[in-house]
Amino acid sequence: MTTAVAAPFRFFSLQVVRTRRLGPSLARVTFAGPDLGAFHSDGLDQSLSLFLPHPGQSEPAVPVELGRGSPGSSEAGSGRGWWQGWRELPDGVRAVMRSYTLRALRRDEDGNTAEIDIDFVLHGIGAPGHGATCAAGPAARWAAGAAPGSRVYVLGPAVADNRAIRFRPPGDTDLVVIWGDETAVPAACAIMESLPAHARARVWLEVPHADDVQELRTAADAEVTWLVRDAADGPAATLATLRGAQLPPAEHPYVWIAGESARVKQLRRHFVGERGVDRRRVTFVGYWRQGLTEEQLREQG
Structure with a gap:
């Protein structure tokens, strides 16, 4: 008899539903998507891999078989073996990948994840009364221009207690x-x-x-x-x-x-x-x- 083990991370195809400026240096982007019901996390300092499009692309380029599989498939979007396929995409086409932490998630009435928030540091993006002090990177530029409907991929948790949560105080912590x-x-x-x-x-x-x-x-x-x-x-x-x-x-x-x-x-x-x-x-x-x-x-x- 064999036992199936759920992959701890998988790809999620998401789109922006709203954005909010939190201050001169931070912006909050809220994402949703039809397969977010499979997104499970205990929050805390949950780490994610975010894949962003280049300017002119309607969506980020990730390996097709990983990014566009059926949400219910055990292999499509599972996060297994994606790295090599992503690296083999041409420079300038391959999606920009950046690491972020989950700020918050909200669940629907059935307890499934309906929305997630990610806060972006806007390095190099000036705000009224605050000039930019360095060159903006691709993630900051994307976040500054993100609008409802903008598409991304997230490699995120399919199981709540996963190794991308680092905050783990021992039980006797006072x-x-x-x-x-x-x-x-x-x-x-x-x-x-x-x-x-x-x-x-x-x-x-x-x-x-x-x-x-x-x-x-x-x-x-x-x-x-x-x-x-x-x-x-x-x-x-x-x-x-x-x-x-x-x-x-x-x-x-x-x-x-x-x-x-x-x-x-x-x-x-x-x-x-x-x-x-x-x-x-x-x-x-x-x-x-x-x-x-x-x-x-x-x-x-």
């Missing part, structure tokens, strides 16, 4: 400590919304502009500090702020750090080396690296 830059704000906010009332949390979130600060709702006993880079002196100021912070007393803290890779490593050293947090209780995720594109990061392994 304090959650979080730091994230603007790329980690969506995941950090989703995590905070999930914490129960008995949880304690100390949170630092760093954004480029004061207008990027968001209302963060949580049932937890949480102290949240927004750090605005306009008023800070870069990584050194962030480290100095955390070094000077007094954490609530805790026997079993858990630390989650996400954002620019070099800063994440620096802050991990602070919590492990300077504060004595057990390295096994520190989750650190480099979402991006200063000066490198996602393609360059992949080439480096």
Whole structure:
């Protein structure tokens, strides 16, 4: 007898239903699609692979047999073996792939996923009163121009508890400590919304502009500090702020750090080396690296 094992990830064909600017640096895009009923996630810092079209394309180019299979098929869109097929598509045609975290999902009356939100950092896209400080990448340009009906593919979770969720505090955790830059704000906010009332949390979130600060709702006993880079002196100021912070007393803290890779490593050293947090209780995720594109990061392994 053989046992069928569900693939943890699969392709979803989605389209934009609405967009909303959250601040000078962030935009929220809401997606829906007929096969989202198979999208299952426990939220938190759920990671996704997003496939975007190039300018002039009506939809992103992904391997046909992976992207356009029947939603009910066990193989079509399952995410198995897609990488090679995607890489073999011509440059300039192959869909732009970027990694994002799920900000939120909403279910229909039957409990199936009906919509998902993804928040985009608009690097290089100016907003009224805020000029661009760097060149815009393809994802930022796409998000800035996204409109209802715009099509994408998402390689996302088909099972709720999957390896692309990194936030996993041990059961004895008595304090959650979080730091994230603007790329980690969506995941950090989703995590905070999930914490129960008995949880304690100390949170630092760093954004480029004061207008990027968001209302963060949580049932937890949480102290949240927004750090605005306009008023800070870069990584050194962030480290100095955390070094000077007094954490609530805790026997079993858990630390989650996400954002620019070099800063994440620096802050991990602070919590492990300077504060004595057990390295096994520190989750650190480099979402991006200063000066490198996602393609360059992949080439480096």
